Amino acid sequence: MEYTIRECEITDLPKLVILCQKHAEFEKAEYDPKGKEEGLKEALFSENPKLFCLVVAKDNDIVGYVSYNFTYSTWSAGDFIYMDCLFLEEEARNFGIGEVLINKLKQIGKEKNCVNMQWRTPQFNERAIKFYHRMGAKGKDKVCFFLDL
Numbered sequence: 001m002e003y004t005i006r007e008c009e010i011t012d013l014p015k016l017v018i019l020c021q022k023h024a025e026f027e028k029a030e031y032d033p034k035g036k037e038e039g040l041k042e043a044l045f046s047e048n049p050k051l052f053c054l055v056v057a058k059d060n061d062i063v064g065y066v067s068y069n070f071t072y073s074t075w076s077a078g079d080f081i082y083m084d085c086l087f088l089e090e091e092a093r094n095f096g097i098g099e100v101l102i103n104k105l106k107q108i109g110k111e112k113n114c115v116n117m118q119w120r121t122p123q124f125n126e127r128a129i130k131f132y133h134r135m136g137a138k139g140k141d142k143v144c145f146f147l148d149l
Contacts, residue, residue: 001058001095005104008053008065010045013037015062016053023087027122054104056088056097064088066101070112081109083119102135120144 008016017036024031043051056064067084083105088097102117109117121128129139 003058008055063092076115078115081114081117
């Protein structure tokens with residue numbers, strides 16, 4: 001499959017919202033697309049972005065994305081890159097694109113002097129867990145909590 005990886009552009013936002021919804025469905029999570037395009041536009045394209053995103057482009061469409069940000073670790077006393085989402089449409093899987101995306105984030109993290117890269121995935125996503133282990137990642141058993149505000 002021929003594809004390119006590039007930074008997300010404002011014109012990608014409608015499709016990015018669709019991919020986010022598909023990602024949420026895959027992770028058996030609720031997702032309401034209302035207001036998401038505006039929220040992502042602000043987070044990604046403001047003067048001081050809170051979020052960064054690379055997209056996987058095939059022809060004139062995007063078939064995947066990885067989003068990330070930077071935060072600080074008290075224990076490590078340093079910044080780390082946090083991979084918020086990694087999702088590929090079914091048609092884009094099994095071509096090594098996920099590995100390319102993770103390697104790009106590793107490179108970005110190194111350039112920003114991050115101490116490590118972190119992310120999470122649902123326990124039932126065994127395919128992803130095996131992939132992450134093959135990439136050399138180590139898992140930690142923790143429970144993720146959410147508190148609505």
